[in-house]
Amino acid sequence: MTLPGAPFVARRDGELELEGHSLAALAREFGTPLYVYSRGAMRAALAGYRRALHGRPHLVCYAMKANSSLAVLQTFVEAGCGFDIVSAGELERVLAAGGSADKVVFSGVGKTGAEMQRALEAGVRCFNVESRGELDRLDAVARAAGRRAPVSLRINPDVDARTHPYISTGLKSNKFGIAHGEALATYRYAASLAGIEVSGIDCHIGSQITEVEPYLDALDRLLDLVEAVEAAGVPIRHLDLGGGLGIRYADEAPPAADELVGRLIARLDARGHGARELLFEPGRSLVGNAGVLLTEVLYLKRGTAIDVAAGAARNFCIVDAAMNDLMRPALYEAWMAIEPCRLRADAAERWDIVGPVCESGDWLGRDRMLVVAPGDVLAVLSAGAYGMSMASNYNSRPRAAEVMIDGPRATLIRERETAGELFARERLLAR
Ligand code: LLP
Numbered sequence: 001m002t003l004p005g006a007p008f009v010a011r012r013d014g015e016l017e018l019e020g021h022s023l024a025a026l027a028r029e030f031g032t033p034l035y036v037y038s039r040g041a042m043r044a045a046l047a048g049y050r051r052a053l054h055g056r057p058h059l060v061c062y063a064m065k066a067n068s069s070l071a072v073l074q075t076f077v078e079a080g081c082g083f084d085i086v087s088a089g090e091l092e093r094v095l096a097a098g099g100s101a102d103k104v105v106f107s108g109v110g111k112t113g114a115e116m117q118r119a120l121e122a123g124v125r126c127f128n129v130e131s132r133g134e135l136d137r138l139d140a141v142a143r144a145a146g147r148r149a150p151v152s153l154r155i156n157p158d159v160d161a162r163t164h165p166y167i168s169t170g171l172k173s174n175k176f177g178i179a180h181g182e183a184l185a186t187y188r189y190a191a192s193l194a195g196i197e198v199s200g201i202d203c204h205i206g207s208q209i210t211e212v213e214p215y216l217d218a219l220d221r222l223l224d225l226v227e228a229v230e231a232a233g234v235p236i237r238h239l240d241l242g243g244g245l246g247i248r249y250a251d252e253a254p255p256a257a258d259e260l261v262g263r264l265i266a267r268l269d270a271r272g273h274g275a276r277e278l279l280f281e282p283g284r285s286l287v288g289n290a291g292v293l294l295t296e297v298l299y300l301k302r303g304t305a306i307d308v309a310a311g312a313a314r315n316f317c318i319v320d321a322a323m324n325d326l327m328r329p330a331l332y333e334a335w336m337a338i339e340p341c342r343l344r345a346d347a348a349e350r351w352d353i354v355g356p357v358c359e360s361g362d363w364l365g366r367d368r369m370l371v372v373a374p375g376d377v378l379a380v381l382s383a384g385a386y387g388m389s390m391a392s393n394y395n396s397r398p399r400a401a402e403v404m405i406d407g408p409r410a411t412l413i414r415e416r417e418t419a420g421e422l423f424a425r426e427r428l429l430a431r
Pocket of ligand 1: 063066084107108204206207208242243244245281282283284285328332385386
């Protein structure tokens with residue numbers, strides 16, 4: 001079986017490589033824990049969406065929560081993408097990376113008045129509004145600023161994305177979006193507000209989705225609404241189908257982006273909506289398999305053979321990356337492939353790969369058959385999405401460094417944080 005991230009992630013002569021660069025050599029040069037990304041892999045992932053959308057009015061808005069490092073954003077700015085943001089902080093990052101606000105859609109259930117004001121002043125393309133309360137607040141902020149806020153209503157289509165409950169968002173029981181049954185009335189209401197200009201409709205049903213059907217169900221529900229809303233005299237210019245396409249971590253077989261988008265377009269055409277502008281908000285599928293997290297093995301701690309065989313003890317491979325660097329395993333029990341950067345010839349043993357953080361939940365992988373020795377470098381694959389962007393400083397651990405590979409070049413795009421930076425904004429009390 002090929003490695004997740006292939007062909008950009010590959011093994012040559014026992015040596016693990018990303019876009020042709022030895023990962024062990026990068027770990028030596030830049031230290032660990034280290035995130036390494038392939039620009040080529042990001043561009044290739046984007047090209048899948050682009051192929052299917054070619055010749056149609058569209059905007060791919062990279063959901064930057066997946067990885068908001070400036071050089072990653074710059075990569076998508078240069079490729080002509082827009083961005084899906086969920087906070088004013090993300091907007092500042094887009095602008096710092098050279099992006100323009102008129103390609104930004106602002107999602108999220110809890111935008112503050114200050115965030116709305118900043119986004120209006122910067123001139124974002126659209127606010128994806130998730131409740132009536134938010135609509136009222138945005139209307140007031142826009143009128144106070146003497147503007148009209150372009151709005152799309154995020155509809156909760158009540159379809160099951162069949163993914164992990166923490167990352168499923170399109171069910172009635174989730175906090176997201178406006179219920180399908182209330183959508184028409186909410187559009188009428190939006191159209192009546194002086195500070196609001198209805199622009200589109202959107203949905204996002206979840207993440208790490210590996211089938212096309214939930215998307216088709218959501219699209220049908222959305223198109224029913226578009227027809228009803230337009231019949232009520234409120235024109236809908238664009239259709240935003242969100243993000244959510246899954247990637248291969250283990251043996252998942254998600255559709256390719258061009259297949260997914262192609263099938264959605266076929267449905268749109270069949271229902272006579274082919275001319276509408278299409279927006280997508282992919283995150284994970286653009287960057288997930290373009291990145292790895294490198295970590296050095298610190299210590300091996302074996303249980304006694306009898307206890308391990310009885311399940312009463314385990315073998316721990318203690319590494320220098322932890323749940324604060326990569327939260328997905330601890331938070332979702334996510335399985336992510338772990339590969340040694342250099343293969344050894346000895347017999348494999350069963351290991352739990354754990355970090356230095358003082359929590360039993362601090363693991364990166366469990367029950368992995370590996371040959372490891374202190375000083376070896378391991379790579380956690382598929383770590384380009386929701387890795388660095390979810391990192392924390394728990395246990396006062398400075399965040400990892402990041403390197404971007406672009407053809408022959410490997411560039412440090414984020415310096416390793418220092419301990420001093422962690423408490424630079426703190427103050428001691430007067431003695
Ligand atoms: N649009 C909206 C409104 C979203 O909430 C999200 C993700 C996306 C787009 C992008 O979804 P993607 O294409 O990346 O699936 N931390 C979790 C994933 C949380 C996703 C949150 N929303 C994880 O590590 O699996």
